[in-house]
Amino acid sequence: MAEMLTTLGAWNWLIAGFILMALELLAPGIFLFWLGLAALLVGVLSFAINPSWQTQILMFAVLAVAAVPAWRYFARSAGSRSQSNPFLNRRTEAMVGREFILDKPIVDGTGTVRIDDTIWRVAGPDAPAGSRVRVVQADGASLTVAVA
Numbered sequence: 001m002a003e004m005l006t007t008l009g010a011w012n013w014l015i016a017g018f019i020l021m022a023l024e025l026l027a028p029g030i031f032l033f034w035l036g037l038a039a040l041l042v043g044v045l046s047f048a049i050n051p052s053w054q055t056q057i058l059m060f061a062v063l064a065v066a067a068v069p070a071w072r073y074f075a076r077s078a079g080s081r082s083q084s085n086p087f088l089n090r091r092t093e094a095m096v097g098r099e100f101i102l103d104k105p106i107v108d109g110t111g112t113v114r115i116d117d118t119i120w121r122v123a124g125p126d127a128p129a130g131s132r133v134r135v136v137q138a139d140g141a142s143l144t145v146a147v148a
Contacts, residue, residue: 013043034067
């Protein structure tokens, strides 16, 4: 084992990095990716400065530990970018407060309204076709409206 450690070189780290990243593809969890990235960085640094095996292991440990906060930072910033469209996959909630013109009259509490290329079922007080209505509540695929 001691002989293996003394022969650590840049190629060993590069191969280990690629193996760890390949294992990440088989068992995704983002953990092995960062260890693989740390190993690749140690391999590249080993080509440049040719450190001792102790320094190489120390560099790997430091880079692997530093990868955890980096991972959390990037995950958090990616999460905040996905919030730029808060109504993504919640289309009906985006309708609340908007006004539309009835496509078909509301009779006995139900009617339809055309929104973009879709006809939506609406519930509300009876109103003739062509009336302006405001969406006050969204529940699933139906909208509750009030005459504007």
